[in-house]
Amino acid sequence: MNNLIKTLLGAGFAVAVAYYVHVTFGGVAHSGFLMIAAIFGAYMAMNIGANDVANNVGPAVGSGALSIGGAIIIASIFEASGALIAGGDVVKTIKKGIIDPTAFAGDPMIFVYAMAAALLAAALWLTLATALKAPVSTTHSIVGGVMGAGIAAGGFAVVSWATMGKIAMSWVISPVLGGLIAAGFLYLIKSKILHQENRLEAARKIVPILVSLMAMAFITYLTIKGLKKVWMDIVEIAPFLPEHKHKPTIGIALIFGTIGALLTYVIIKPRIAHKIANLDDERASINTLFTIPLIFAAALLSFAHGANDVANAVGPLAAIYDALAHTTISTKASIPLWVMVTGGVGISVGLALFGPRLIKTVGSEITELDQMRAFSIMMAAAITVVIASQLGLPVSSTHIAVGGVFGVGFLREWMDRKGTDAKHQALNEQLEKVKKFKEELANIGENYQRKAELYEIIKAEKKVTKSLKKALKEHYVKRGMVKKIIAAWVITVPAAALLSAIIFYILKGVGA
Numbered sequence: 001m002n003n004l005i006k007t008l009l010g011a012g013f014a015v016a017v018a019y020y021v022h023v024t025f026g027g028v029a030h031s032g033f034l035m036i037a038a039i040f041g042a043y044m045a046m047n048i049g050a051n052d053v054a055n056n057v058g059p060a061v062g063s064g065a066l067s068i069g070g071a072i073i074i075a076s077i078f079e080a081s082g083a084l085i086a087g088g089d090v091v092k093t094i095k096k097g098i099i100d101p102t103a104f105a106g107d108p109m110i111f112v113y114a115m116a117a118a119l120l121a122a123a124l125w126l127t128l129a130t131a132l133k134a135p136v137s138t139t140h141s142i143v144g145g146v147m148g149a150g151i152a153a154g155g156f157a158v159v160s161w162a163t164m165g166k167i168a169m170s171w172v173i174s175p176v177l178g179g180l181i182a183a184g185f186l187y188l189i190k191s192k193i194l195h196q197e198n199r200l201e202a203a204r205k206i207v208p209i210l211v212s213l214m215a216m217a218f219i220t221y222l223t224i225k226g227l228k229k230v231w232m233d234i235v236e237i238a239p240f241l242p243e244h245k246h247k248p249t250i251g252i253a254l255i256f257g258t259i260g261a262l263l264t265y266v267i268i269k270p271r272i273a274h275k276i277a278n279l280d281d282e283r284a285s286i287n288t289l290f291t292i293p294l295i296f297a298a299a300l301l302s303f304a305h306g307a308n309d310v311a312n313a314v315g316p317l318a319a320i321y322d323a324l325a326h327t328t329i330s331t332k333a334s335i336p337l338w339v340m341v342t343g344g345v346g347i348s349v350g351l352a353l354f355g356p357r358l359i360k361t362v363g364s365e366i367t368e369l370d371q372m373r374a375f376s377i378m379m380a381a382a383i384t385v386v387i388a389s390q391l392g393l394p395v396s397s398t399h400i401a402v403g404g405v406f407g408v409g410f411l412r413e414w415m416d417r418k419g420t421d422a423k424h425q426a427l428n429e430q431l432e433k434v435k436k437f438k439e440e441l442a443n444i445g446e447n448y449q450r451k452a453e454l455y456e457i458i459k460a461e462k463k464v465t466k467s468l469k470k471a472l473k474e475h476y477v478k479r480g481m482v483k484k485i486i487a488a489w490v491i492t493v494p495a496a497a498l499l500s501a502i503i504f505y506i507l508k509g510v511g512a
Contacts, residue, residue, distance in 0.1 A: 041317035045346025054358035062363025082306025083344030103154030118145030144496030175403025367409030
């Protein structure tokens with residue numbers, strides 16, 4: 001499918017949303033602007049699918065556990081399910097307390113222009129980042145959009161710079177934590193399984209424990225992040241469950257996770273033992289033991305992402321609808337079903353049409369992944385979010401996942417340092433050989449036949465030298481990709497903010 005057809009299909013989805021708004025809310029004041037905002041919201045949702053979802057399924061695809069088609073189907077279903085089932089019915093209208101509501105001077109239309117500008121700016125930035133193959137944080141994109149529109153509406157004083165400071169901290173905290181945890185699990189797998197004399201016996205003991213830990217991590221993660229917006233509905237059905245500030249406690253999440261881990265261990269231990277009986281002692285065979293856990297991880301990450309991050313698309317749209325419907329500015333707004341469907345379906349549409357580009361980047365263009373490495377990255381994604389949420393650390397799921405990819409790649413480089421030493425030794429020996437041939441050539445006198453032979457020998461040996469030097473410069477982690485991605489992370493907030501401020505002034509001028 002070429003890019004023109006994909007673009008037309010995406011535009012068709014946005015137009016369909018706008019048409020629904022026109023038919024349903026045509027009699028509401030400023031319905032025309034609501035249609036425009038709905039298009040912006042649909043566009044933002046598709047960009048989340050195109051960019052952010054790659055982090056959930058990229059490692060599984062890069063490792064070969066899932067095909068791109070299979071990943072898109074699984075992620076589309078679970079992203080939409082997470083958004084519609086656990087996305088919640090209320091959203092904060094000013095994301096994360098970034099700006100003071102007084103910035104809008106009590107004028108609902110100024111607020112509407114600001115939220116629309118934030119949506120469009122974030123979406124445009126994500127489109128550019130996706131085109132450049134840079135996985136960036138959609139949360140930071142919308143944060144930058146809201147900040148830029150807020151500054152344009154009320155000046156720099158309305159921004160909560162302490163909040164922005166925490167967000168800046170996440171540029172470091174997220175990838176470092178994700179990278180360290182992913183590298184730790186990969187080191188554990190290598191030392192306890194791959195470097196053992198009997199790999200199959202080691203795998204029979206260790207793999208069920210690792211998969212059970214994954215089940216615990218993901219159930220805990222899903223409880224904290226995926227169910228927090230519908231926890232009170234769950235408590236009504238099961239009143240014996242406690243509620244803390246209308247969301248599950250870490251204690252409850254860990255209890256759920258522990259029960260899930262025990263059940264997982266009981267179920268999979270005999271299955272893994274049976275499968276190992278038919279495997280050989282090669283790394284590739286042991287890799288297959290992680291395939292099914294990776295598929296489940298991709299599905300669960302997608303569900304939690306849909307539940308948690310759909311607000312990045314529908315939050316400002318819901319705020320715009322609330323402001324236009326009630327002609328007032330609320331700190332919280334209910335999310336109508338049509339808005340939630342726009343977010344959930346839009347994420348799936350964007351993933352299906354434009355997701356493969358970033359899936360390939362995360363899965364294979366930063367470092368080479370197999371199932372063990374991908375498993376370590378998925379574990380890091382879940383565990384880091386759980387730890388950070390309890391410590392109050394600001395983190396980005398995008399930065400965690402990509403940091404995990406960096407982590408496993410750099411660990412491979414560190415563990416292969418013996419191979420690097422051998423390459424250095426080979427290069428030194430080669431340079432010494434070339435030096436001797438050159439010395440012979442310089443002292444050979446008038447033996448022209450030998451001179452001709454030496455010229456050819458030196459020419460061939462220089463090619464070998466060049467090849468060895470090139471091998472030494474090769475890294476498991478592609479440095480160019482690392483630099484490009486980190487640069488994109490750093491400029492996401494200011495770039496989205498600048499775009500948003502410009503768009504705000506345009507919308508305000510048109511509205512006036």
